[in-house]
Amino acid sequence: MYSPSPTTTKFSPKSFGVHKSVITSFNTLIGTDVLMAKPARKTIPSATELYVLDQSRYRCALCFRLNGNLNEKRGQIVHLDHDRANCVEDNLAFLCLDHHSQYDSRTSQHRNYTPQIIKKARAKLYQAIADGHHTSNSYPRSTVRETDRVMFSELVDMMNRSRTADFLRRTCFGSQSFHWRELDEIDNYLQCTNGAEHEFIDLDLETLRQRFIAEYDTFRSLLAENTRPTKHNPPYRTVPMEWEETDPKRYTTTVMMLRDAADKVCTAYDELVRTARERMAP
Ligand SMILES: [Zn+2]
Structure with missing residues (x-):
């Protein structure tokens, strides 16, 4: 297993032969040595290493992803697959x-950092560098707020445009039948926003958005598993009415479970809305 043993090495233009301005400006800014993997045991080809350093300009992908921090950092190049x-x-x-x-730690609290998460963070970092945001000390808060504001307003529009919010808040799954098209709006939205470019930059908002999506996925699965087409109007579905006669306990439990799952979606949505409004207040 790869366990890094950092040693102190000063980056100099000579170390790489090219991109002198990057190295020089970095050493000037930091005015000190930089910790990197020991050059003598270096397995990363110089050109590749330089590409990574040039793209990231010594900014940490996770510091940027988690905190919008675009300051230069002492750091190392990580092998995402640990090889x-x-x-x-x-x-x-x-x-x-x-x-x-x-x-590189194997403790449970850090298992959240998968290669996919780092790759997404890296893509956002490279884009921010390419856009020149690193020339100021941090990613401008106004830019973060504006990007997230657009995302937030799309989400709220989707919930209000159709009966989505109303359906989730008010449907009584025992006495009312429903049609899958009542969930078209939210299904389409989630399908179209399934990419890193649709995530909130603010990590708290993104965590709340992920919880909202997870609660909705759970609700939708339960709805599919526990409802059947109605006899008289098959496109519409309900919890099987006959259960009320044959197995009243199952019927009541199922109706309550679906209502509870829908409430959890609404609670997650409300929490996201409250936090977003608080963050975006002028
Ligand atoms: Zn970091």
Whole structure:
């Protein structure tokens, strides 16, 4: 298993031969040594290493993803699959020392950092660097707020445009039948926003959005498993009415379970809305 043993190495233009301005400006800014993997045992080809450093400009992908922090960091290049022999660019990312050691750690509290999460974070970082946001000390809060504001307003529009919110809040699954099309709006929205570019930059908002999606997925699965087409109007579905006669306990439990699952979706949505409004208040 890869366990990094960082040693102190000063980056100099000579170390890489090219991109002198990057290295020089970095050393000037930091005015000190940088911790990196020991050059003598370096397995990453210089050109690849330089590409990663140039793309990230010594900014940590996770510091940026979690806190919008675009300051230069002492750090190391991590192998995302923990295989030091795999030196393709896609498998490499520059992380600050703290995040590097967390990523390589095997303790349960840090298992959340999967290669996919780092890759998403890295893509956002590279884009921010390409857009020149690193020339100020941090990603401008106004830009974060504006991007998230657009995302938030799309979500609220979707919930209000159709009967989605109303359906989730008020349907009594015991006495009312429903049609799948009542969930078209939210299903389409979730399908169209299933990508890193649709995530909130604010991590708290993104966590709440993920919880909302997870609660909705649970609700939708329960709805599919526990309802059947009605006899007289098959496109509409209900909890089987005959259960009320044959197995009243099952009927009541199922109706309550569906109502409870819908309430959890609404609670998750409300919490997201409250937090977003608080964050976006002028
Ligand atoms: Zn970091």
